Amino acid sequence: MNTSTEPLIDDSYVADPAGRILDLVLSKRKKGAHVIGLYCGYAPLELIRSIGAVPAFLCASSGRTIPAAEAVLPANLCPLIKSSFGFIKTKTCPLYELSEAVIGETTCDGKKKMYELISHLKPTHVMDLPYLADEEGALAQWTDTVRKFKAFLEETFEVDIRDERIEAEIRETNTKCRLVDRVFEYAALNPPVIHWSEVLDIVGLDPVTHSGELRRFIEPVIERLDARVAGGIGFGRPGSPRVLVSGCPIGGEARKVLRIIEEAGGVVVAMEGCSGMKGYSIRVDEGTGDPLSAVAAGTLKIPCSCMTPNRRRFDALDEMILRFRPDVVIDVILQACHTYNIESWRIERHVRDRFGLPFLKIETDYSESDVEQLRTRIEALLESA
Numbered sequence: 260m261n262t263s264t265e266p267l268i269d270d271s272y273v274a275d276p277a278g279r280i281l282d283l284v285l286s287k288r289k290k291g292a293h294v295i296g297l298y299c300g301y302a303p304l305e306l307i308r309s310i311g312a313v314p315a316f317l318c319a320s321s322g323r324t325i326p327a328a329e330a331v332l333p334a335n336l337c338p339l340i341k342s343s344f345g346f347i348k349t350k351t352c353p354l355y356e357l358s359e360a361v362i363g364e365t366t367c368d369g370k371k372k373m374y375e376l377i378s379h380l381k382p383t384h385v386m387d388l389p390y391l392a393d394e395e396g397a398l399a400q401w402t403d404t405v406r407k408f409k410a411f412l413e414e415t416f417e418v419d420i421r422d423e424r425i426e427a428e429i430r431e432t433n434t435k436c437r438l439v440d441r442v443f444e445y446a447a448l449n450p451p452v453i454h455w456s457e458v459l460d461i462v463g464l465d466p467v468t469h470s471g472e473l474r475r476f477i478e479p480v481i482e483r484l485d486a487r488v489a490g491g492i493g494f495g496r497p498g499s500p501r502v503l504v505s506g507c508p509i510g511g512e513a514r515k516v517l518r519i520i521e522e523a524g525g526v527v528v529a530m531e532g533c534s535g536m537k538g539y540s541i542r543v544d545e546g547t548g549d550p551l552s553a554v555a556a557g558t559l560k561i562p563c564s565c566m567t568p569n570r571r572r573f574d575a576l577d578e579m580i581l582r583f584r585p586d587v588v589i590d591v592i593l594q595a596c597h598t599y600n601i602e603s604w605r606i607e608r609h610v611r612d613r614f615g616l617p618f619l620k621i622e623t624d625y626s627e628s629d630v631e632q633l634r635t636r637i638e639a640l641l642e643s644a
């Protein structure tokens with residue numbers, strides 16, 4: 260199988276993906292848009308965009324800032340939390356420096372308590388999640404939380420958020436979801452004609468663009484993908500095991516796992532985590548007449564392991580397996596992420612029993628210390644596939 264050497268993404272603007280995102284945020288900030296920092300998919304982007312603000316996912320995936328964080332935080336904490344705190348402490352996250360407010364949520368104890376340590380630095384609003392999301396009253400509770408978030412935005416930025424604006428942003432978000440989802444179709448092909456790093460670059464641009472910008476970016480990408488299909492260009496060798504990577508978000512240095520999979524002869528076709536495809540399976544209902552409640556209902560459907568039971572994650576995984584047809588599943592757990600770690604046992608039973616797929620759970624962090632051990636385990640898995 261040929262592998263394309265032509266870049267999928269036109270890099271004439273800014274070559275590296277993080278630089279491209281920063282450049283877009285900076286250009287919007289210069290034109291007067293507010294910038295609001297966040298860490299998690301539960302932050303309702305439609306509300307942030309309804310005041311013309313740019314939602315910016317803050318730096319959280321480098322081990323470089325962890326030593327500074329560990330001067331305050333315990334070492335046996337998830338690297339994502341330590342890294343984010345370290346970026347803030349060392350003032351090295353440019354998006355945090357640009358942000359005029361930060362949105363947090365109570366998805367896990369570590370993050371919840373970390374927000375207490377940064378809330379004096381910028382206006383910080385923490386959204387309280389109902390963990391039993393399917394129980395009666397959970398949606399009403401979350402809708403109330405989303406309403407309080409709206410009030411926070413209105414007070415902090417001295418604006419009045421009208422329902423029409425929220426409704427317009429719901430439509431906008433759904434349009435963007437459909438656009439990005441078209442790109443995922445090329446990963447579902449056999450062989451996939453898009454590389455996992457290209458998928459992640461496109462996903463990374465979504466939060467900081469409106470649908471027109473994203474369309475201008477994605478349409479040439481789709482033309483190049485079609486050209487790859489026509490030219491018989493794809494990724495992996497004939498018979499390369501197709502890998503679905505599930506679990507925690509894996510940005511930055513945790514992407515070592517994706518590289519090792521590739522070096523071991525596998526081809527990554529789907530990424531279940533929030534840094535990958537998770538958010539794109541959800542659409543917020545349009546035209547309900549109560550857009551704030553619709554946003555609350557949509558975000559509460561996110562299948563994060565902080566929810567119990569987390570039936571939606573199993574359903575979403577089923578859909579991904581049927582669509583991307585992996586040969587193996589690798590569940591990546593960031594160290595000390597208890598909820599994803601514990602849920603991994605049930606995920607393993609599920610993918611083995613329902614689909615007969617080999618499964619491997621990996622616990623890792625942002626260091627390079629486990630690379631050779633991971634390589635050995637991943638190679639053994641792929642040989643058995």
Ligand code: SF4
Pocket residue numbers: 298299300301366507508533561563564565
């Ligand atoms: S995995 Fe859960 S906590 Fe992490 S970003 Fe996704 S929704 Fe938020």
Ligand code: SF4
Pocket residue numbers: 337338339340366367369370507508593595596597598599
């Ligand atoms: S990966 Fe797990 S422990 Fe880390 S911030 Fe996300 S939910 Fe919390």
